[in-house]
Amino acid sequence: MSSTSARLLTLLSLLGARPRWAGAELSDRLGISTRTLRRDVEDLRGLGYPISVLKGPNGGYRLGTGGRLPPLLLDDEQAVAVAVALQTTPTSVSGIDDAVARALTSLKQVMPARLRAEADALHLTTIRNYWEFPAPPIPSATLRTVGHAVRNRHLLRFDQLTPDGRRPDPGDPDFAPPVRAEAHHLVVWAGRWYLVAYVPGEEAWRVYRVERIHPHAPTGVGFEPRPLPAPDVTSYVMATYDRGDTPARWQCTGTVVMDLPADVVARWAPGGSVVEFVDTTRSRLTLGAWSWAGIAGLLATFDADISDVRPAELRDACRTIADRYARASR
Structure with a gap:
């Protein structure tokens, strides 16, 4: 590599390391004159790198973002x-x-x-974790539209698809008018994409599964960001029970009413389970596993009373495990 090419790469690396550089400081780091520095900056611009010249006493150089993707410099x-x-x-x-x-x-x-x-x-083979239940793949156009609305703080107008991916027609019993929401955050959790949004018409925050969003044309209507109803977006999504989840396919699936609030259960429920609000102190949890005893064991991790246990096979498994641990504790 020629000395000039190596110097350009070093200059590019320096510009990418800090928001701005004084010209004299860059010249010193590279061991060149300010005239050579200006020539090198022009050479990088010719390669597609958007380098701005900052005027004034605190001026210098800054690497900005351009309209096309220039070559990347990676260590x-x-x-x-x-x-x-x-x-x-x-x-x-x-x-x-x-x-x-x-x-x-x-x-x-x-x-x-x-x-x-x-x-x-490092040629890798990825093996799926049985406790991860990613959603069906999201069309890249949908993700770009939703991401654009989040990034630009624009209202997003969309239809909600059914869990099987169907878009209800106006005459269908499950038809609902389009949602008009302030798109605040995109969250990926256990292979599932969620949109955190505020719906002005309902005066409420909502969490939507992105693969069930059918976006309309961009609205171009901006909004002012609102404070989240939680310390951070991660806590909010994890504690929101009504986030559009559906039961995963397991050999065994059961349901119970648990003496814990829905937001507490939603935070710790395993992937592929569904939490429903019953009242302020109770919730219904539907979950699956490879065996009925497996479900009973998962329920025990919540350390809470349960009732309305269904089906009968799950009730039998709970009795069997209770007897087994009773004998072990003697």
């Missing part, structure tokens, strides 16, 4: 990290498999031989 650890991340990309978004494969191939093509060997050595 060794970053390049390997991106290669690993591309191989472990979740399948929760449809239509990007080919793009992911092409991105990984492109990255390996420009890696030095030693890094390419390291990336190849």
Whole structure:
């Protein structure tokens, strides 16, 4: 690599490390004159990097964001990290498999031989965790539309799809008018995408499953961000029982009424379960496992009284486990 090319890469790395640099400081770091620095900056601009010149006594240079994606500069650890991340990309978004494969191939093509060997050595096979229940893949166009509304603080207008992906017609009994919501946050939890939004017409916060959102055309109508009804967005989503979840498919599925509030149960319920509000101190939990004893064991982790246990097989499993532990405690 020529000294000029190496210097340009170093300059680009420095510009990406801080929001702004004084010209004299950059010149000192690179060991060049201010005239050579200006020429190098122009060369980087010609390659597509949007570098701004800041005027005034506190002026200097700043690397901004451009209208097209310029070449990226990654150090060794970053390049390997991106290669690993591309191989472990979740399948929760449809239509990007080919793009992911092409991105990984492109990255390996420009890696030095030693890094390419390291990336190849990290060829991964992802095995699904039985307790993760990702939603059906989301169309990438839907994700872009929702993400655009979140990023730009625009009202989002959308229809809600049924759990099986159907869009009800106006004459259907389950038809509902389009939702008009302030799109605040996107959250990914256990392979499921959620939209946290405020619905002005209901004067309430809601959590929606993104794969059940059928967006209308962008509204372009802005809104002022509101404070969340929780310390942070993670806590809010995890403690919201009415977030559109549906029971996962298990060999056994049971339901009980638990003497705990719905927000407490929702926070700790395993993936693929459903929590329903009963009253301020009780909730209904529907969950599954590979056996009835497995469900009974999960229920015990909540350390709370239960009632209305269904079906009969789950009641039998609870009795069997109670007898087993009673004998063990003697």
